[in-house]
Amino acid sequence: MNRILLFLLFCHVSTPVQHSLKFDYTASSGVKNIPDFVVVVFVDEVPVGHCDSIGMKVEAKLDWAQKLLDDDREHLMWYTDRCLFHLHSYKELTDRLNKIGAVHTFQRMEGCEWDNETGEDNGFAQIGQDGEDFIAFDPKTLTWIAQKPEADYFKHIWDSNRFNNEVWKNDLNQRFPDFLKRYLDLGKSYLLRTDLPSVSLLQKTRSSPVSCFATGFYPNRADIFWRKDGEELHEDVELGEILPNHDGSFQMNVDLNLSSVTSEDWRRYECVFHLSGVKDDIITKLDKTVIKTNCDSPTGPVIGGVIGLLLLLAVCITGVFMWRRRKNGEGQQWT
Structure with missing residues (x-):
């Protein structure tokens, strides 16, 4: 039986040669006037696409990103399947919480940073609950690091699923860096520009x-x-x-x-x-x-x-x- 938290993506302070791809997820229960589930994709801290529980579809925010989705249907389907999977999974959780009158916000951040001078890339995955650290994934050891006592239960379960942790490692260390380099090339006229303030x-x-x-x-x-x-x-x-x-x-x-x-x-x-x-x-x-x-x-x-x-x-x-x-x-x- 799947047990799903959910979660938002976060920002790191970039160094002068680093680029980043980040997926921000957030889901809430008992909070009025906002979507129950939202995921936003950021490239170098710029939002390039999103999906939420109201629109129920992946939408690009920039022209080059829309062209990518139009020209590469497989890429669009990857995002669509991912969005809908998490949307429905998280809705089960928030519906369960609403029944008992609980109000919670869950966050997940995942993605990578890439140094275009050294070629070094680093993947990251962080989960939070109600604005506090909950649990994080270490792709080097293929284990989860509990950051609150309540997370020990999930650490035990997730660490026992070696295959799923290998999938996490592949996404953080290969898929996401490949995506980031592709996006920087396609959107370079926008993402690699220089504007003075x-x-x-x-x-x-x-x-x-x-x-x-x-x-x-x-x-x-x-x-x-x-x-x-x-x-x-x-x-x-x-x-x-x-x-x-x-x-x-x-x-x-x-x-x-x-x-x-x-x-x-x-x-x-x-x-x-x-x-x-x-x-x-x-x-x-x-x-x-x-x-x-x-x-x-x-x-x-x-x-x-x-x-x-x-x-x-x-x-x-x-x-x-x-x-x-x-x-x-x-x-x-x-x-």
Whole structure:
């Protein structure tokens, strides 16, 4: 008898030469107004396709991905069979939980990272429950690592299924890297492009830190920092997460606490944005005249509202992706 959890895919912080393919699964019980089951495919953190319990079919989000599915019916059927298998399996679980009034969210992340300079690839598979680590697969030892006492039961069962674990290993170490290299080649005009961001200085009030905010850049292999007299600062600064925008680009920010800095010394500070593969950095001098703020301006309330909304959005997105960014981690059948 199959016993199926279900699960979401997560993000790792990529190095400058790494590419990634990730499958994010999530299923929930007792949560209103969202699909019971969703799976999203990411290439280099860009969503390229998805399937859910409402549409009941695989849909591409980018033109090159749609062309791949149109031209390669076998590839489409692999995704369709996989999606429907997990969808129906997970629905059995959520229906069972709904009957007893339980509210749970299950997540699974699986995929691989590939270094296009060294050729090294690493597969990962991670399962979570209600936002916490549950169990992970180690393709080197073909065993499962329980991360909560409740996972010992599943570890015992899954470790006894050597054949299924071999399938996991093949997917993580061969199938997924092959998929990733194919996708990077087909979608290179989009996935391997370089977009520079717009950079702004934001400040809610005169006593608030100044935030250097960069948005619209691609890929997500970037760095942003404050420096004084040409030297990078490590104190009185707070670096934010790299977060996705709705259009596939990314955003990030770094805050500078100026409470102990005199007005005369502001000219000594500058914000530096560096995008991997781009020679020239974007340098923004700390200048009161270019800071967007709600101080001393008739349009202040509007600007302040925009800044507040941006900061709130950043906090919310950070919370959603926090579990993903802590991970390094398909399965066919769970018994």
